[in-house]
Amino acid sequence: MSCLKRILLVEDSPQDAELTLHALAGSHLADDVIHLRDGAEALDYVYRRGRFADRPTGQPALVLLDLKMPKVDGIEVLRQVKSDPNLKTIPIVVMTSSREEGDLLRSYELGVNAYVVKPVRFQEFVEAVKQIGSFWAMVNEPPPGSLGGVTHASQLDRMQPGDA
Amino acid sequence: MVSPLAIGLVEDNPGDARLIEEMLHAPPVEPFQISRSSRLDELLLRLKGESLSVLLLDLGLPDSQGLATFYRVHERAPQMPIIIFSGAIDEALAVDAVAHGAQDYLVKGHIDSVLLKRAIRYAIERKRAESQIQELNDALERRVLERTAQLEEANKELESFSYSVSHDLRAPLRHIQGYVEMLREATAGKLPEQAERYLTTITAASVKMGQLIDDLLAFSRMGRAEMAECRVPLDRLVQDTIRDLEMAINGRNVVWRVGSLPEVVGDPAMVRQVLANLAGNAVKYSRMRNPAQIEVGCAGEEDGRLILFVRDNGAGFDMQYAGKLFGVFQRLHRAEEFEGTGIGLATVRRIVSRHGGRVWAEGELDRGATFYFTLRSAQSLMQPAAT
Numbered sequence: 001m002s003c004l005k006r007i008l009l010v011e012d013s014p015q016d017a018e019l020t021l022h023a024l025a026g027s028h029l030a031d032d033v034i035h036l037r038d039g040a041e042a043l044d045y046v047y048r049r050g051r052f053a054d055r056p057t058g059q060p061a062l063v064l065l066d067l068k069m070p071k072v073d074g075i076e077v078l079r080q081v082k083s084d085p086n087l088k089t090i091p092i093v094v095m096t097s098s099r100e101e102g103d104l105l106r107s108y109e110l111g112v113n114a115y116v117v118k119p120v121r122f123q124e125f126v127e128a129v130k131q132i133g134s135f136w137a138m139v140n141e142p143p144p145g146s147l148g149g150v151t152h153a154s155q156l157d158r159m160q161p162g163d164a
Numbered sequence: 165m166v167s168p169l170a171i172g173l174v175e176d177n178p179g180d181a182r183l184i185e186e187m188l189h190a191p192p193v194e195p196f197q198i199s200r201s202s203r204l205d206e207l208l209l210r211l212k213g214e215s216l217s218v219l220l221l222d223l224g225l226p227d228s229q230g231l232a233t234f235y236r237v238h239e240r241a242p243q244m245p246i247i248i249f250s251g252a253i254d255e256a257l258a259v260d261a262v263a264h265g266a267q268d269y270l271v272k273g274h275i276d277s278v279l280l281k282r283a284i285r286y287a288i289e290r291k292r293a294e295s296q297i298q299e300l301n302d303a304l305e306r307r308v309l310e311r312t313a314q315l316e317e318a319n320k321e322l323e324s325f326s327y328s329v330s331h332d333l334r335a336p337l338r339h340i341q342g343y344v345e346m347l348r349e350a351t352a353g354k355l356p357e358q359a360e361r362y363l364t365t366i367t368a369a370s371v372k373m374g375q376l377i378d379d380l381l382a383f384s385r386m387g388r389a390e391m392a393e394c395r396v397p398l399d400r401l402v403q404d405t406i407r408d409l410e411m412a413i414n415g416r417n418v419v420w421r422v423g424s425l426p427e428v429v430g431d432p433a434m435v436r437q438v439l440a441n442l443a444g445n446a447v448k449y450s451r452m453r454n455p456a457q458i459e460v461g462c463a464g465e466e467d468g469r470l471i472l473f474v475r476d477n478g479a480g481f482d483m484q485y486a487g488k489l490f491g492v493f494q495r496l497h498r499a500e501e502f503e504g505t506g507i508g509l510a511t512v513r514r515i516v517s518r519h520g521g522r523v524w525a526e527g528e529l530d531r532g533a534t535f536y537f538t539l540r541s542a543q544s545l546m547q548p549a550a551t
Contacts, residue, residue, distance in 0.1 A: 015339040022346060068331055097334045120338050120374045122345040 005034040006137050006146075008060040010042040010077065011095075012069040016118070020064070020095075023129035029137055034060075039072030043080060046087055059090050061146045062136035067096040067103055075106055082111040089143035093132055168195035171284065172216040174237075175249065176202040176225050180272065184220065190277040204228040204236065211241050218284050221266075222249045223257060230254075234261045245291035247283055267291055319388070326384050333377050340370040376493070379507040383492065387514055391431040395542045398425035398435075398472070402460050405439045412447050417454050423461030426470060427542035434515045435539070441508040442474040442535050448502055449533065450478030469521055469538040477532040481525075489525055512537065 007029060011017045017035050024030045036042050044050035046059060063081075067074035074094060081087045093114040094107050107115050116132060119125045136142075171188065175181040181200055188196050199216070201207040204225050219241075223233045238246060248269040250258035258269035267287035270280065344363050348355075355363075402422055428435065443458065450456035459475040481489070481496045488494045490513040495506040509523075516523045516537045527533035 013335060013339075015342070016335065019338070019342040019346075022342075097331045097338070100331075118334075118338060120334055120341065121371065122338070122341040125338060125342065126345075 005032050006061045007033045007133065008042065008045060008063045009033050009035045010037075010039065010063065010069070010074070011035065011066045012037050013066070016066070019122075019125060020129050023126040024133045026126065027130045027134050027138075029133045032137065038069045039074060039077040042077050043072060046081060046090065057145075059087070059146050061091065061140070061142035062133075063090055063092045064132070065092055065094050067094060067098055067107075075103070075110070078107060078110045078112055090146070091136055091140070091142060093136060095129075095132070168197040169217040169284070169288075170214070171196050171198050172207065172210070172219040172221075173198055173200045174202070174204070174207050174219065174225065175200065175222045177222075178202075180222070180249075184275075184280070187275065187277040187280050194281065202226070204233055207237065208240055211237075211244075215241070216244055218245045218247065218287055220247050220249060220284075223254065223261070224251075230257055231260060231264075234264070234266060238265050243291070243295060245287040247287050322384070322388070326381055329377060329381060334374065337370045337374050337377075341367055376505050379505045380492070383507055383511055383514070386434070386437075386511060387518070391434065391518060393429055393431055393519075395427050395545070396430050396432050396435050397427050398439075401432075401436055401439055402443075405436070405443050408440065409443060409447050412444065416451065416456060418447065418450070418456045418458060421457065421459040421461075423459070425460070425462060425472070428470060428472075428539040429542055429545060430519050430539055431515075434518070438512050438515050438537060439474075441512050442537075445508060445535070446474055446476035446478065446533075448478075448504070449480075449497075450476045452479070453477055463536065465541075466538055468540070468544060470541045471536055471538050473534050473536045475532065475534040480527040480529050480531050480533050482529050483527060486525055486527070490523060509535075 007024070009017060009020060011020065021030050021033060021035070024033060034045070036045060041050075042063070042065070045052045045055070046063075048055055048057070065074045065077060074096070078092060078094070081090060081092065088111065091113045093116060094112050095116050095118055096103065097118050099117045104115055113136075114132070116128055119128055173181060173184060175184065181202075185198060185200075188194075188198060199210065199214075201210060202225070204227050207219075219237065221234065221237060223230055225233055228236065234246065234248065237244075242265075245267045246261075246265075248258045248261045248266050249272055250269055251272050252274075255269075255271055258266075258271075262269055267290050268283050270283055344367050348360075348363060399422070402425060406420055406422075439460075443460065446458045447456070450458065457477045459473075461473055461475075463471045463473050465471060479497065479502070485496050488496065490509045491506075492510040493506040494510075495504065512535075513523045516539070519539055521538035521540075523535065523537045525533060525535045
């Protein structure tokens with residue numbers, strides 16, 4: 001499978017994933033997302049192992065990471081990625097329902113690049129996701145080795161062959 | 165038949181030892197079983213195999229001198245009552261030994277049979293009472309530890325409960341609102357007016373539930389938050405509160421009457437919350453009045469605490485429901501009349517009771533309400549404890 005996308009969405013809730021993709025579609029970024037459903041899959045993806053062993057090299061320009069997930073949770077993903085010299089430059093934005101101080105503190109201690117509490121109100125949610133998506137995937141210059149450097153949505157189609 | 169008392173005698177001077185044994189055997193004859201040692205190591209070896217009811221100990225032995233003799237024996241057999249023998253010169257040493265756990269001391273040359281036997285009985289009884297107290301203390305200590313562990317466990321459970329409330333209950337709300345919005349977009353302009361109204365109601369209901377969840381969470385956090393008590397100048401806090409309410413007052417005619425307010429003792433942020441909630445309610449429930457009159461003042465003392473109050477001339481309430489006022493999510497007005505979730509007064513009560521005070525209210529339908537709360541006066545800090 002060709003699954004080299006600029007945004008890696010790690011989210012176990014199908015509804016939250018659909019809402020996020022809906023919001024990203026508003027910024028023409030929806031086709032540039034690979035959606036994984038738990039932390040174990042996310043780690044397989046960034047380490048290029050398991051069913052992602054054959055994926056092309058390169059890391060996403062942004063990981064959108066939920067915290068509370070089955071198997072491996074977001075904090076563990078954050079811990080592993082940010083403590084690995086080869087992966088720690090990958091920008092990770094935590095998107096979670098939790099505004100618990102403990103989660104915030106641990107995430108920042110582990111080196112999260114941003115922490116966003118999912119707004120309950122839909123308009124605010126859409127706005128937040130749009131802003132995050134456009135900033136990290138389009139405005140921000142990602143670390144070397146990421147899929148980036150494309151600032152116009154029109155160029156995306158040529159870059160991304162899309163899933164078969 | 166009474167089982168014989170096992171008496172240990174540690175005395176290196178054969179003359180002294182014989183004298184003491186004679187006193188022990190003097191009439192009235194009691195079932196004493198005496199085992200004598202003349203050196204400390206001999207005694208310590210003996211204590212490995214047998215236990216003694218009481219030990220008569222001379223501190224000056226060939227292989228150990230002074231308090232060290234006592235310490236080594238006491239350490240080996242802490243449950244065994246020990247009576248120290250001392251000469252007239254080293255009596256101070258014997259007193260020291262008593263301070264460190266020996267039951268008694270006797271001065272050589274000043275003992276007779278009666279005195280010795282009585283000292284032995286007393287020493288045994290005292291030691292028994294002592295170890296009973298020790299046992300009770302240990303049991304108490306264990307119980308405190310158990311209870312503390314249970315409390316900590318309950319607290320942790322509450323912690324994880326509120327975590328799961330904040331995380332898990334918000335997600336479905338977001339989904340409800342999100343999918344309603346996506347449905348609107350997908351059907352833009354094609355739904356009948358009534359269906360649009362249904363969608364609006366669904367959204368409003370889920371927004372309301374979100375508010376309830378947030379309020380409940382804040383309420384539960386506030387109950388567990390650490391309190392930092394210090395002197396709180398109420399008059400300044402009231403002025404701040406009135407200023408903060410400007411938005412809610414929104415140009416209405418509100419007449420504030422603020423009496424002279426003393427300093428109180430409390431957590432500043434929490435006391436501020438109490439004032440904000442009570443004054444906020446007063447503003448809200450007096451919105452039909454022109455002018456609205458709101459009074460903040462001090463109505464005397466109760467059990468050494470100041471009685472403070474916030475009074476308004478607003479909607480009031482029926483006194484027969486006064487008990488419901490301070491319950492979580494309890495409301496005496498319909499949401500169409502006065503908005504709110506019913507957490508404000510519950511928060512007030514929780515804060516005031518955490519400060520050791522109480523809250524109550526008086527009111528009459530359509531004739532206003534007065535809310536009272538008590539807090540410690542800062543003056544109580546200045547007064548000496550006993551007057």
